Amino acid sequence: MKPLFKQYILPLIVLTAGTIACNSSKHEGTTTETSAGTEAHGGEDHVHTYACPMHPEMQGHEGEKCNKCGMPLEHMDHVPVAGNYMMEIKPSSEMIKAGVSVDLSLTPKNKDNMSLPVPLDVEHEKKIHLIAVSEDLSWFDHIHPEYQSDGSYLVKETFPNGGKYLLYADYKPTGSTHQLEKTEIQVEGKTMVSANYKETKASATSGTYTVTLKPDGGRFLSNQEIHFDGQFTKGGKRFDVNGLQSYLGAKGHMVGIQTSSKTYVHLHPEVENDILHFHATFAEAGMYRAWLQFIADDQLHTVDFTIMVEQGEPGKEMM
Amino acid sequence: MKAYHYIIHLCLVLTTLLYSRPAYAGGGDDHTHAEEKPATSAVQEKYFSSEASSARYELLLRYEPILPGKPAHLTLFVSDFETNKPVNDADIKITSQEDPDLTFTIHQNGNGTYEVETTFPEKQTYSLAVKIEASLGPDLLLLQEINAGEELPHVHEPSALSFISKDNWYLLAIGLFVGLGFGFLFRRRNTSHGKATLSIILVCICCSIPFQTTIAHGDDDHGADASGNVFSNTVDIPKETQFLFDVYTLKMAKGNFTESNRLFGTIIPSSNGQAVVTTPQNGTIVSVHAQVGKPVKAGQVVAVVEQSIDAGTQVNIAAERNNLTAEYDAAKKEMDRLKSISDIAAKKDIDEATSRLQKAETNLALFKSRSGRTMNLTAPISGYVGNFNVAIGTTVTAGQTLFTITNLSTLYVEAQVFDKDEESIRADAYYTMECANDNHKTSQIKLLAPAQEINATNQSQKVLFQVDNPDGDFKIGEFVNIRVFASTASHQITLPNSAFTEINGKPVVFIKEAAEKYTVSYVQLGHNNGTHTSILKGIEEGQRAVINGSYQLKMIYLNQ
Numbered sequence: 001m002k003p004l005f006k007q008y009i010l011p012l013i014v015l016t017a018g019t020i021a022c023n024s025s026k027h028e029g030t031t032t033e034t035s036a037g038t039e040a041h042g043g044e045d046h047v048h049t050y051a052c053p054m055h056p057e058m059q060g061h062e063g064e065k066c067n068k069c070g071m072p073l074e075h076m077d078h079v080p081v082a083g084n085y086m087m088e089i090k091p092s093s094e095m096i097k098a099g100v101s102v103d104l105s106l107t108p109k110n111k112d113n114m115s116l117p118v119p120l121d122v123e124h125e126k127k128i129h130l131i132a133v134s135e136d137l138s139w140f141d142h143i144h145p146e147y148q149s150d151g152s153y154l155v156k157e158t159f160p161n162g163g164k165y166l167l168y169a170d171y172k173p174t175g176s177t178h179q180l181e182k183t184e185i186q187v188e189g190k191t192m193v194s195a196n197y198k199e200t201k202a203s204a205t206s207g208t209y210t211v212t213l214k215p216d217g218g219r220f221l222s223n224q225e226i227h228f229d230g231q232f233t234k235g236g237k238r239f240d241v242n243g244l245q246s247y248l249g250a251k252g253h254m255v256g257i258q259t260s261s262k263t264y265v266h267l268h269p270e271v272e273n274d275i276l277h278f279h280a281t282f283a284e285a286g287m288y289r290a291w292l293q294f295i296a297d298d299q300l301h302t303v304d305f306t307i308m309v310e311q312g313e314p315g316k317e318m319m
Numbered sequence: 320m321k322a323y324h325y326i327i328h329l330c331l332v333l334t335t336l337l338y339s340r341p342a343y344a345g346g347g348d349d350h351t352h353a354e355e356k357p358a359t360s361a362v363q364e365k366y367f368s369s370e371a372s373s374a375r376y377e378l379l380l381r382y383e384p385i386l387p388g389k390p391a392h393l394t395l396f397v398s399d400f401e402t403n404k405p406v407n408d409a410d411i412k413i414t415s416q417e418d419p420d421l422t423f424t425i426h427q428n429g430n431g432t433y434e435v436e437t438t439f440p441e442k443q444t445y446s447l448a449v450k451i452e453a454s455l456g457p458d459l460l461l462l463q464e465i466n467a468g469e470e471l472p473h474v475h476e477p478s479a480l481s482f483i484s485k486d487n488w489y490l491l492a493i494g495l496f497v498g499l500g501f502g503f504l505f506r507r508r509n510t511s512h513g514k515a516t517l518s519i520i521l522v523c524i525c526c527s528i529p530f531q532t533t534i535a536h537g538d539d540d541h542g543a544d545a546s547g548n549v550f551s552n553t554v555d556i557p558k559e560t561q562f563l564f565d566v567y568t569l570k571m572a573k574g575n576f577t578e579s580n581r582l583f584g585t586i587i588p589s590s591n592g593q594a595v596v597t598t599p600q601n602g603t604i605v606s607v608h609a610q611v612g613k614p615v616k617a618g619q620v621v622a623v624v625e626q627s628i629d630a631g632t633q634v635n636i637a638a639e640r641n642n643l644t645a646e647y648d649a650a651k652k653e654m655d656r657l658k659s660i661s662d663i664a665a666k667k668d669i670d671e672a673t674s675r676l677q678k679a680e681t682n683l684a685l686f687k688s689r690s691g692r693t694m695n696l697t698a699p700i701s702g703y704v705g706n707f708n709v710a711i712g713t714t715v716t717a718g719q720t721l722f723t724i725t726n727l728s729t730l731y732v733e734a735q736v737f738d739k740d741e742e743s744i745r746a747d748a749y750y751t752m753e754c755a756n757d758n759h760k761t762s763q764i765k766l767l768a769p770a771q772e773i774n775a776t777n778q779s780q781k782v783l784f785q786v787d788n789p790d791g792d793f794k795i796g797e798f799v800n801i802r803v804f805a806s807t808a809s810h811q812i813t814l815p816n817s818a819f820t821e822i823n824g825k826p827v828v829f830i831k832e833a834a835e836k837y838t839v840s841y842v843q844l845g846h847n848n849g850t851h852t853s854i855l856k857g858i859e860e861g862q863r864a865v866i867n868g869s870y871q872l873k874m875i876y877l878n879q
Binding site: 113115116117118119120122125126127146147148149151174175243245246249 | 371372373374414416419446448449450452456457458459460461463572573810860861
């Protein structure tokens with residue numbers, strides 16, 4: 001029995017133990033490679049950064065969401081650096097007339113070297129999101145200029161009435177942070193009576209779809225991250241938002257503008273069960289006009305709301 | 320066994336183990352540079368790369384280490400972002416963000432492949448703004464992190480010992496010494512070398528089993544699993560390989576998807592699509608103007624038959640012809656005589672003579688028209704002449720079918736419909752059919768008549784469809800598959816059936832993650848309508864799925 005133990009079992013025990021140790025360690029290494037992706041690449045001490053694609057300054061960890069717009073943070077190897085950019089916006093004619101189509105030319109510029117071309121990232125399927133609103137926030141449009149051979153981005157727009165309009169150009173130069181350019185333009189023509197929004201409107205209808213905004217806690221608060229839902233009904237019956245089609249890479253796009261300061265907020269909801277769920281941080285309290293766009297039945301719907309954002313306590317998150 | 324026997328014993332076993340090399344999996348992160356890429360192939364460590372994409376184009380710049388102040392040759396791959404098809408004849412201008420005076424020479428040297436030549440003056444990181452004008456329109460993209468003066472990272476060659484870390488060496492050394500210690504404790508002098516050798520072999524086999532299992536990558540039964548244990552779900556495909564294999568992608572979006580049912584049918588002639596040519600009387604074929612398989616038009620003479628007449632009938636006919644000719648000659652002579660004396664002839668006589676002559680002419684003409692012995696047989700419809708068995712000189716009898724003419728421009732399809740499909744047969748549904756043996760032969764069909772009778776054999780209903788067949792693609796008697804599409808469509812994510820392949824017996828789709836990186840996505844399939852299949856799980860809107868070249872990607876993935 002002893003020779004048997006000595007010649008066969010003993011070496012087997014010793015070497016199997018060693019082998020198991022090797023295998024165990026190797027599997028641990030593989031797991032690490034899959035989850036972190038650091039050790040797998042030559043053992044470099046590489047730190048991963050997660051940031052909001054719309055607000056790269058909002059950084060955090062994998063799985064977290066942007067406090068400003070609620071989008072999931074994405075993996076970014078190269079942390080964007082704040083640049084010195086501007087968007088030059090020129091209408092095709094010096095006098096813009098109400099009801100007449102006008103070409104709007106937008107050219108991103110690097111203020112440090114105005115002659116350099118400024119490539120832009122595609123965000124939500126477009127390089128520039130141009131929001132046009134009337135000064136009283138009664139009229140809204142969301143358009144997308146397209147790149148031209150001369151380096152500008154061109155889009156046609158028709159302003160319905162005379163008066164002042166605000167243009168918000170939402171864009172992100174490649175390798176830099178998110179930029180927002182606000183411009184005012186004057187449109188000649190018959191002006192309408194300015195709307196004055198004093199009453200809130202949390203429910204809006206387009207076609208057979210009705211959307212109702214419901215904030216957690218029953219109130220919209222500023223200076224802190226809040227959550228609110230967008231509940232859909234179709235023909236009076238509750239509608240599952242999973243049935244919405246994708247519009248610019250999301251189930252919906254919401255733009256909010258403060259009625260007095262014209263502060264701009266752009267939100268993208270996520271789907272929770274059968275409703276749209278928004279994360280937002282309103283920088284200012286006050287009355288906001290908000291527009292939600294979504295595609296259903298192959299048709300783009302725009303519904304508008306008027307919401308009152310009350311003064312909140314900074315740094316506190318509503319539960 | 321002596322101590323040195325143990326040492327030799329253990330060393331041999333270790334050597335055997337160390338040559339059992341495990342497989343390595345690539346990482347799945349979104350990196351663009353060579354030093355960050357998984358070491359899955361030696362090719363990737365020979366160059367740097369930078370990529371950029373927009374809604375229109377995808378650019379991949381590949382370059383070997385750049386020496387500042389020396390000419391640099393870079394390769395730029397240009398493809399359609401959504402379809403991954405190479406973009407040719409593009410007008411490309413490159414501007415360096417750091418050194419706007421830097422000049423670039425660009426010319427196309429392959430399918431979607433452009434050679435870029437320049438000289439980077441400094442050892443620094445460059446960003447290149449690429450302005451491109453091609454078939455998809457103008458665009459401007461930025462290629463970042465072009466590191467001039469940077470050397471390729473030292474590639475760690477996976478040696479025979481590479482799978483053992485420093486910690487593992489300690490463990491092995493400890494195991495070795497413990498084993499030696501036990502060996503000395505149980506030492507006995509008279510040990511045979513044969514047993515020692517046998518024990519070495521046994522231990523080698525036992526200990527190498529775990530490694531053999533690990534390196535079984537490449538076998539279909541050991542491909543990547545969804546949980547991502549040992550194997551990666553990622554595969555790196557060089558851009559030129561993608562172009563070579565026509566790897567095309569499609570951006571996922573919910574679209575109208577119409578479910579369909581499949582029926583089986585047989586092509587039959589339409590009601591006026593087939594006709595026969597028969598002979599009305601006995602006779603002999605004197606000429607044939609049709610050929611088997613050739614087209615004929617309606618009214619076209621296909622054959623001439625000469626009537627057969629016996630001798631008695633021939634005598635009677637000759638006698639009648641003589642009588643009629645004599646009457647005609649007499650009437651004409653009388654008429655001529657009266658005309659010569661018309662100034663004195665009575666009007667009544669002239670009228671009678673004229674009437675007699677006209678009657679004689681009519682009778683003679685009628686006789687001649689009836690007494691013809693040949694008869695033209697004409698095609699009743701336009702179509703193709705079927706096989707026939709008549710030739711010049713063939714004696715035919717009255718009523719005999721001489722030719723069959725088939726018109727294939729319109730055909731009927733007789734489909735068998737069972738109970739479960741009965742509800743789908745509606746007037747507002749959309750119907751297509753394809754040949755059972757050749758799925759490239761397809762056509763739209765329309766419902767002609769709902770079921771009028773039941774097949775007594777299998778109790779299926781016979782439903783009749785009509786198909787236009789102007790090119791004669793479909794033949795009578797051919798088996799076809801009929802697709803019945805519902806009149807209402809639903810919004811679903813769908814892919815062409817060419818997108819799907821199988822790994823481990825499960826359906827997968829390859830998703831394009833970056834210019835040269837694809838991942839395997841296991842999908843749950845829904846309804847297949849013959850050309851497209853809906854996807855219930857596994858793919859999200861906005862992802863780019865491979866719809867052409869999936870098989871090649873699968874082969875590369877399994878053999879990486």
